[in-house]
Amino acid sequence: MIKTLAVENYRSLRRLVLPLGRLTVVTGANGTGKSSLYRALRLLADAARDGAVAALAAEGGLPSTLWAGPEQPVRDGKRAQGTVRTGPVRLLLGYAGDDFGYALDLGPPVGGASAFALDPEIKCESIWAGPVLRPATLLTERTGTSVRLRDDKGAWRKGVLRVPLFDSILSELADPGNAPDVLRVRERMRSWRFYDHVRTDRDAPARVPRIGTRTPVLSHDGADLAAAWETIREIGDHAALDEAVDRAFPGSRVEVRADDARFELLLRQPGLLRPLSAAELSDGTLRYLLWVAALLTPRPPALLVLNEPETSLHPDLLRPLAGLVAGAAATTQLFVVTHARAFASALEVEAERAGVDLALRELVKEGGRTLVEGQGRLDEPLWYWPTRA
């Protein structure tokens, strides 16, 4: 389980060291940094798929994603002024659990010879054992293009390996024989699953019947909803599936029709003579069913991240959705970003009911920087970043 998430210099996240729980709920007013935190977590996951450099370049590169404020907080009454930087420009992302941690340090490219001016360089990367990076816990260390690995007795191997400046060690070195620690970290991070505003508009992929195969993981666009539903019904918790529908829409039932392997989702409701197809459901109803399929997955990931799942749901559906989220915490760690206080409260109630440890973190903004409400420096988990050579 991830115990700590740390970010420095990414958008409004000047410096954030966030303790996570089995179920972490991040909330806060508009502009406090919720989406930035979500995107920081996505960037970390991208590193394991060798997409972090490209994802950052797509956001405008370091010039637009780096913290735009001063290095030191501005004292009351003073105005932020252009100051001379004393340290190097570093965008830092990392996380740690009880078993291991990983951190990534990105900086601007040196030399102006390349046309890919928005691509940041990976300056350092570290993998360590246990919750805190220390020289003694370090398992793999990359500085620039050089990588040091430990042998199976824990001693540093002679010589260094080389990786390109724009590629993560997670994709370049994840060879089980050579670098088992790197492979372990990469596989764990590749299992992280993100859902962000799944489409429910008129032309949403989830509304169209399509060829279905066994689908233990709902896709990001929800296109395979009917197949995912049928998979849960056959190999997953089918009782929970029916209960989730009944709790939200009393007396209703979902059916999956398979014609020549084309799967279609139907909702049978009291008072109607025929079931309605996914194409006919309201946005909110379809969205709720998508969340049911995503949260009751028969293949839970190491971390499930939901961005504003309450979007377009009627307040009556917040409690049933919160119940599903709290239930999912039995098999997976969850990170939920929400701007709806009502949903955060529903999650508190449902987590308590399910006996799940919930960490509610409210973000606030002070002097342009994102802070966690009520978290002083001394409440932060211990955290050290890799050092540049």
Ligand SMILES: Nc1ncnc2c1ncn2[C@@H]1O[C@H](COP(=O)(O)OP(=O)(O)OP(=O)(O)O)[C@@H](O)[C@H]1O
């Ligand atoms: N490079 C940057 N440096 C400093 N602050 C930035 C930078 N880029 C964006 N911001 C600011 O960071 C703040 C947080 O934005 P973010 O989108 O994460 O907020 P949010 O909590 O998701 O808000 P909302 O509820 O409106 O979606 C915004 O006020 C934005 O203007």
Ligand SMILES: [Mg+2]
């Ligand atoms: Mg946002």
